[in-house]
Amino acid sequence: MTKRIFRTILATSFVVLLVGIAVIIGILYPYFGGQLEKELENEASYLSLSVEKDGVAALEQLPHSSSTRITLIASDGAVLYDSQADAAQMENHADREEIRDAMENGSGKAWRQSDTLDEQNIYYALRLSNGNVLRISSAQRSVVSLVLGVLQPLLWVALLLIILAAVFASRASKKIVAPLNSLDLENPEKNDIYDEVAPLLTKIDRQQKTIRQQLAEAKHRQEEFSLITSHMSEGLLVLDSRMDLLSYNESALRLLGVSEEKSSYVGKNILVLNRNEAFREVIESSLAGHHSETLLSLNDLSCQIIANPVLTDGTVAGAVLLLVDVTEKTQREAIRREFTANVSHELKTPLTSISGFAELLQNGIAKPEDTKKFAGRIFDEAQRLITLVSDIIKISQIDEGHLPYTAENVDLRSLISGVLDRLRPAAERADISLSLREGNASLETVAPILEEILYNLVDNAIKYNKKGGKVAVSVEKDGRQTRIRVQDTGIGIPPAQQQRIFERFYRVDKSHSKEIGGTGLGLSIVKHGAAYLGAQILVESTPGEGSTFTLVWDSTC
Template sequence: MTKRIFRAVFLVSALALAVGLAFLMVVLYQFFGGQLETELKNEASYLSIAVENDGAKALEELPEHAERVTLISKDGDVLFDNRADASEMENHAEREEIREARERGYGQAVRTSNTLAEKTVYYALRLENGDVLRISSTQYTVAALLGGLLQPVLLVLIMVLILSGIFASRASKKIVKPLNELDLDDPEANETYDEVAPLLGKIRNQQRTIQQQLSAAKRQQQEFSIITENMSEGLLVIDKQTDLLSFNSSALRILGAKAAPQNQSVLTLNRSEPFRRTIDAVLAGGHRTELLQVQDGFCQLIANPVLRRGEVAGAVLLLVDVTERIQRENLRREFTANVSHELKTPLTSISGFAEIIQDGFVKQEDIKKFAGKIFDEAQRLIVLVGDVIKISQLDEGCLPYEEEEVDLFQAAGEILQRLHDPAQERGVSLHLEGGHIIHQTVKPILEEILYNLCENGIKYNREGGSVTVTVRRGEDGAEISVKDTGIGIPKPQQERIFERFYRVDKSHSKEVGGTGLGLSIVKHGAAYLGAGVSVHSEPGQGSEFILAWRGKK
């Protein structure tokens, strides 16, 4: 801006100088031209008096550098000329100034020389005897005058241009300085030219609008961040070069990445072939859904292109953690296979025994024995079906029970009473410790949990061992502990004992019987009651299962 102001001031100054100089030259030229005509007229008047008194002899005494004086007779012949030989000069009767002088007593004429660039001014005065006295003087034309003054004029022009440049530079800087010192963050606090006030007003209004827009954009960004950060699904936004533009923490968690790459390709988060194939497909403009295996789980990758004016500008990737669903599906398939296997064993036995009896291969005295085996297998089948039904009901949460106030100590005592005979048969003693605690819970499910834990404590105990049930108040709520002195559970297998049909020692399980669903029922039942179940066990030293309600005292 300073340069533009400088150029404008400098050009205006130079133009004003040129116009002023030209105007001055014209004025001076006109002034000196008029002055010359006046001098010629006065000189002609003086000389006419001398000529009328003394004749042409009066003109012979003129100084050498005097103006040119010519005396012309009535007929136009030249009688005298102080610059030329009068006898050799042509007749002047037709000269303009001579004709005017004869007619009205005086005459004027101006003639310009094309070769010498000079202008000659003539003034003629008619004498009393009819002769004409003419005086002439030479005056330079404007072009000739400028040519003669070219060097000093150029010098003056250069000096004036330099001064104009200096003054223009100072003026432009002085003009721009208040503009450069404007505080645009606070337009109202500026003191500057009145002409700038409308601009500052517009800037102030624009700043308010921009601030409002920025606040709205920041608020929307915060809302978007809050929404995306609280999503369980992962969100990734990429451009058409696969560079990562936006993401949420769930995406990093699902992909197992510690940090998102800055200005890098999203492929650095996952280099698997399905992931790369999905990225290529979505950036080609297609919708894509892919199942990815990440770390120890699975995620569903849903990719959609982002179009701008009909062209792909990027893509939005949605990652849904489907590990639990896949595990449930696998568990359901495994459960179906296990149920089929467990049902097949007693049914095969029942079918086999019944077929032997039907074919008459059994003696009359052995029929009762075979019927007993059929009954045992049928009872085993009934228990298995019952446990499967319980597991299904716990999974669906559709048990027809309501919570009630239950004395946990009394409920544990009733379970031990029911298991007195099986414990006595295996030589296992039962003990109940603790105190009475009233708790709001579902009694049938609680009894089922305690029964399974105590029954397992008896089945997997050593002869002469014990099972101790303790009802107490823990740090966070009521607790029931079931501790035995049995075979114990190895540490690596403690995480799997709550799986359906899982058995630590399959050979020993066949001896003691059971469906393999007891601890699974315990886990799901505890979850239904809003409690947690944990296990502490050492091989050969027994196990302790703790059922604890957190936050309920």
């Protein structure tokens, strides 16, 4: 801006200089021409007196002058005398403008360009009393000739003036711009500057207030968005049409298995998060303008990806991806399918037996002495079905939390004694000794569920024990923890299978299970029941030496 003002001032000064010189010449040139005319008139008046008295002799006695030419012309136009030429050789002047005017009006004047074009002649003619005409002329230099004559000094003067103009223009431009450079645009209204700039500063102040308000609103919305998305369990990814990330939340990184880094992924290609083909295809489909979904398996997670295009004036500007952790849902579905298959298998076996024995009895194929035995087998299989259905109902009730029980203060020693008394006949048949070790405690819990858990644990300890083995139950209360431990000296559980024993219908030794019976749901009931009561179930087992199951309640939980 300073340079522009400097150039403008300098150019203006130069133009003013040229215009000034032209105006001065335009004013002075006609002025000096008029002065010359007056001088010629005065000179003609003075000479006319001498010529009237002495004639041509008066003119011949005058000293010769190179600047003034005197001519005496007769009334018929013949030249009688000329100060610079031979009168006899000169042509008739009757047709000259100034001569005609003088003949008719008494005086006349005329301006004519000289042959050299760098001068013009001024003529003044005065009619004498005898009819002759006295003419005096003088040459005046033309404007071009005059300018060329003073060109060198004029150039020096112009150069000096231009230098002075440049100096003053530089100072003036800096002085003009200095207040503008010192403007406080953060507080436009506090500036004391040119009145012409005040409307601009007022407009800037209004715009700044609007911008600050809009930035504050945008920041507030961004903070709200970040707060909402950061607490979402679902992952959120926002990308532009070039697949560059615009926004994301921590859940998205977690679900995609990306380790969080200090550097931001904003502005980077979304494929740096995951290069899975299914992931890439769902992104490309959404950027093509289509809604798309896919299920992505990442390590131990199952992630459902829902992608929708973002349209602006009918053009795809980007896409929004929602990532939902459906691992539990997938696992539940897998468990449901497995459970259904297992239940079908477990129900099919006793039903087949019942159907087969019933068909033998119905068709009279069975011998009379076998009828009682077949009826007993039908009864046993029916009881097995009832037990299986009962266990399934118990697990379903625990899973859904639809148990018609309320928590109460339970004397654990008394409850365990009751369980052992119920199982003592079965233990005696298997030659297993049951014992309740020293210890006593009470617990706020649901007695029927805890009784069912302990019954299954002790029942398993008897079934999977050795002949002459032992089963010991103990109660401990240590500070904030309450523990019930069921310990046996049975066959034990291999380490590789200890994590699976709580699965529904899972059996460590299927051949042994057929001998001892059971539905395969006992430990599953234990696991779900413990979770319902807020207890942990711990397993310690050594093959060939026995197993220990411990229920732990922590009052801090």
